[in-house]
Amino acid sequence: MTYMKTLSAALMASAAMATAAAACEVTLRSADTHPDGYPTIEAVKYMGELIQERTDGRICIEVFHSAQLGEERDTIEQTRFGVIDMTRVSMGPFNNLIEETKVVSLPYIFRSVAHMNTVMDGPIGEQILAAFEPHDLIGLAYYDAGARSFYNSQRPITSLADLKDMKVRVMQSDIFVDMMDALGASATPLPYGEVYSSIQTGVIDGAENNPPSFESSGHFEVAKYYTLDEHLIVPEALVMSKTSFDKLSAEDQEIVRQAAKESVPHMRALWAEREKASTEKVLAAGAEIITDIDKTPFIEAMVPVYEKHVTTDVLRDLVERIQATE
Structure with a gap:
């Protein structure tokens, strides 16, 4: 999508919702690729309610879901230029722009979701948020995206051999591409909106994401093997x-x-509910969730990824501090 097309989409979508926001002096437009009702969408709506209440109705938030204003890379650029006001984006697309975001994108850097939340709620998280400002962005908060796992249309993945030469979609991030290379698979960066049709037509064999995204995208319909x-x-x-x-x-x-x-806590509560419901839905639809997997060879395969991407004192310090966080 070109800059002019995304600009046009933003302006047209904004005009369509202008009537609803007419009572507000300032209307902040917030973009997200997820569908309406998704926990990140509902969290920003909740944020908007708080802001509207605390400003006596002067400031409102309009939430544009389902990639109405473009895919994540589009909305990052629009937000940097001030075409739209806010966006919720995965960390991967920021990796080539903001060095500090690389650390939290490293495979197996966090031992669990609880560990990730502890780290990001503390001084390490604040340091990374501050790194957005030199790039014309204000980091406001972190949302929980759960744990990402592999899914595909070919076979259950229980070992590195099962991944060999498999074409797997990843976000457009060097770290994620290198992760797949280290695992012996063929990394295929694609916009999120193209994954379903690409699996369906055999352009790719699978992708990787969390259970709610696996479910809400409908990817479980074309890739029934989900390895946790x-x-x-x-x-x-x-x-x-x-x-x-x-x-x-x-x-x-x-x-x-x-x-x-x-x-944030509002989003996390919704996320826990959604993850449970999504897991139940894909299982009922015939998807297979594979839990019998030895992660050790996968973790050991990440050594060259860390060596390649953790190359500065800032990044090495962040890795050490994350690993030391209980």
């Missing part, structure tokens, strides 16, 4: 255009920051 290897536990970032943020008063900026933080 949990290779990536990557938080997602809610970021705001620095241009839009700087237009707010200091008081309103604090309201926005605080509301974003308070939306």
Whole structure:
């Protein structure tokens, strides 16, 4: 999608929702690729309710779900330029822009979702959020994206041999491509919206994602083997255009920051419910969830990935501190 097309889409979508936001002095447009009702969507809506209440209706948030304003890379650029005000994006697309985001995108850097939440809620998380600002973005909060695992249309994956030469879609991130290369698979970066048809037509064999995304995307219909290897536990970032943020008063900026933080536990509660429901749904539809897997060879295969991407003192320090966090 070209810049002009994404700009046009943003303006048309904004105009369509203008009536509903007419009572607000400031309407912040927030983009997301997930469908309406998804936990990240509902979290930003909740954030908007808090902001509207605390500003006496002066500031509202319009949430554009289902990639109405473009795929994640599109919305990052639009947000940096101030075309839209906020976006919820996976960490992967930020890796080539913001060095610090590489660390939380490393395979097996987090031992569990609980470990990830502890790290991102603390000083390490704050340090990474601050790294967005030099790139015309204000890091507001992290949302839980669960653990990402492999799924495919060919066979259950229980060993490295099962992954060999398999064509697997990954996000457009060098780390994720290198991860697949290290595992012996063929990495295929594709926009999220193209995954279903690409599996269906055999362009790729599978992809990797969390259970709610596996379910909500319908990917379980064309790739029934889901291996719970949990290779990536990557938080997602809610970021705001620095241009839009700087237009707010200091008081309103604090309201926005605080509301974003308070939306996090709300999102996590919704996520836990959604993950359980999604797992039940795909199992009922005939998908197979494989849990009998030895992760050790997968973890050991990541040594060259760490060596390639953890190359600065800043990154090495972050890795050591994450691994030391209980």
